[in-house]
Amino acid sequence: MGFADEHLIPLLDEGLGNSGYLVDLGDGRALAVDASRDLRTLREAAGRRGLTVAYAADTHLHADFLSGAVQLAHDDGAHVLASAAGNRAFPHTPLADGDETDLGGLTLRALATPGHTDEHLSFLLLDGERELGVFTGGSMIVNSAARTDLLGAHRTDELARAQYRSLRRLAALPDHTSVWPTHGAGSFCSAPPGSERTSTIGEQKHTNPLLAAPDEDTFVRRLLAGLGSYPDYFDRLTEANRHGPAVLTSVPPLPALDAGQVKSLLAAGGHVVDVRPAADYAAGHIPGSLSIPLRDQFATWLGWLLPDTAPLAFVTNDDQDLSEIVWQAYKIGYERLAGHLTGGMPAWLADGNEQAATEFVAADHTGNRPYIDVRQEVEFADGHVPGAVHIELGDLAAHAADAPAGPVVACGHGERAMTAASLLERAGQTDIAVLRGGPADYAAAHGRRLTQGAEDTRS
Known part of the structure; x- marks a missing residue:
């Protein structure tokens, strides 16, 4: 041919x-x-x-x-x-x-x-x-x-x-x-x-x-x-x-869970992953849940931040594709998918449960909070806010104690920063804001210029 x-x-x-x-x-x-x-x-x-x-x-x-x-x-x-x-x-x-x-x-x-x-x-x-x-x-x-x-x-x-x-x-x-x-x-x-x-x-x-x-x-x-x-x-x-991975004979299911089942999963050592957009998570989420917005990079951060040995429950919006969650998880070997919260956050609240919220702020509303940059080293070196505390998102859970109190957390747009904020909340921090935007937005709003090159900025 x-x-x-x-x-x-x-x-x-x-x-x-x-x-x-x-x-x-x-x-x-x-x-x-x-x-x-x-x-x-x-x-x-x-x-x-x-x-x-x-x-x-x-x-x-x-x-x-x-x-x-x-x-x-x-x-x-x-x-x-x-x-x-x-x-x-x-x-x-x-x-x-x-x-x-x-x-x-x-x-x-x-x-x-x-x-x-x-x-x-x-x-x-x-x-x-x-x-x-x-x-x-x-x-x-x-x-x-x-x-x-x-x-x-x-x-x-x-x-x-x-x-x-x-x-x-x-x-x-x-x-x-x-x-x-x-x-x-x-x-x-x-x-x-x-x-x-x-x-x-x-x-x-x-x-x-x-x-x-x-x-x-x-x-x-x-x-x-x-x-x-x-x-x-x-x-x-x-x-x-x-x-060799196990052969799949059908699309793996993501069963429906009620609020009581999600609470029981958390109490038994499972994890709740909130896959809604960052702004939705900020407005209200299950305390202790981890924000990983469902996008192309979902599998990377799921595999980086959570073990594959504990059951996972997911909080979604009605318009999100459940099969996308399943396939992204399965392609990296995460198969303990307990299910998704039927009815999402409205069902959680209707069951009489509390929710937490996270500030999601524009660059000109960050005040004088300490600035935590959770991007990769190469991104940080390419341009960062002077004096920023740099802790890569993948390292944050192990180094949450190094994070200053009351920070504004930032990445390039806001998705990874919201994930970082959820990790800090799980570690016990409460006064956290997430930057809606990136370092250039922050620098412009605060009359500063970005610094290039790697430096030791962890507090």
């Missing part, structure tokens, strides 16, 4: 910053690469073309999402292709460096590219002898390479040096070869994230600063300098993917 751009269908997960891929093989069959357990986008794309997934290839044992390969094997009879070194505990075709799979006109060649993980493979797609593109997973990504610290600090330098060799191996492919990475902008597996999702080998030779490193030591320094924090759940999913 002749291969054209329309045969490759990117499957973008905006929230996790990842791209899976569906390749139309031209005969009603398809190849899926790095498909997530949340297969809704893949199913929609396959359905439009009448495709059945015949092959499901995983470039590595993912830390940020559960693989959909086992589900595709169950549903479509897909042959799972993955590294033999991954020691996966479910049926698959174990591949080593140089192994090829005949896709029926196209060929998929495994290239060992360790670094992001030990067992990492890239997959080179060939039409005869012509290199069409390479699925690089967490090896070469656009203008960077994926992080090498997921297996522990004691392995970080070793894996960074492996990443150096892997990138150079990929760079030896012909310039016309397309580069199709999994990790990209917004992914906590990227170091640092770029803006473009795909590229070519030729472009990367000219634009990737890591490929421009004159030697291995310089490469390692540049790569490790871009490593920021990452969600706690990353430490669990590699092994979950090695064993």
